[in-house]
Amino acid sequence: MKIILxxxxxxxxxxxxxxxxxxxxxxxxxxxxxxxxxxxxxxxxGVKVKEVMDSGNLCPDDLTIEIxxxxxxxxxxxxxxxxxxxxxxxxxxKALDEFLAPDIVINxxxxxxxxxxxxxxxxxxxxxxxxxxxxxxxxxxxxxxxxAKLVIRKDDNAQTVRERINVYQNQTSPLIDYYTAQNKLCxxxxxxxxxxxxxxxxxxxx
Ligand code: AP5
Ligand code: MG
Numbered sequence: 001m002k003i004i005l006x007x008x009x010x011x012x013x014x015x016x017x018x019x020x021x022x023x024x025x026x027x028x029x030x031x032x033x034x035x036x037x038x039x040x041x042x043x044x045x046g047v048k049v050k051e052v053m054d055s056g057n058l059c060p061d062d063l064t065i066e067i068x069x070x071x072x073x074x075x076x077x078x079x080x081x082x083x084x085x086x087x088x089x090x091x092x093x094k095a096l097d098e099f100l101a102p103d104i105v106i107n108x109x110x111x112x113x114x115x116x117x118x119x120x121x122x123x124x125x126x127x128x129x130x131x132x133x134x135x136x137x138x139x140x141x142x143x144x145x146x147x148a149k150l151v152i153r154k155d156d157n158a159q160t161v162r163e164r165i166n167v168y169q170n171q172t173s174p175l176i177d178y179y180t181a182q183n184k185l186c187x188x189x190x191x192x193x194x195x196x197x198x199x200x201x202x203x204x205x206x
Pocket of ligand 1: 007008009010011012013014015016030031032033035052053054056057058059060064084085086087088092118119121122123131132133134155164190191192193194197
């Protein structure tokens, strides 16, 4: 099964991806996480993308596409993949179609008005990469899943969120039509509780 999770920033891609990987045992590939790991480790790639990521804009297509192709060539992707945050524009979608096209694209549809609250209150685990919200976990700095330290992402602030939403609306949302035309798009209501969104996804995946 080759799955793409599509959705605005804060729509719940990472949250649902963790649940999907657990149930279906697919490799979870998040380009955002790959970039953040590289920034943390100060690799040449990390140095290259740090500024653009902090601003909420997209990293260069050629770089991103190469990273994804390389990752999809690994042994664990032989049985499928779950891409979270890729593709993010038509250039990336066309490159993926040429390389290893998806079977299904799950679009997590969420009210734009909810996004800022979700993102500003997010706490991310530095170790297991889990995504939590202060609404549910309060002000703790300890990951409820693995006990490591929770951090606030550099791009999780009100100003950068607005830029990320603009980027989503201008560059990523056209993918909804692109995959609808291919008969691969399934939309789920991302405004519901986390478990209810997941139930809808499970139904879609059959
Ligand atoms: P990326 O890491 O992909 O960030 P994003 O797309 O902005 O999405 P987020 O991770 O912010 O949100 P999410 O949908 O995963 O939501 P989550 O589950 O965490 O990309 C970051 C940057 O990397 C980009 O800006 C770009 O610079 C670069 N990049 C990445 N991929 C790229 C590409 N392909 N090309 C070029 N550049 C690229 O949930 C959010 C919050 O809401 C959490 O607090 C969570 O607990 C809560 N929540 C989740 N679901 C629910 C629910 N149902 N109800 C209530 N709260 C919920
Ligand atoms: Mg995410």
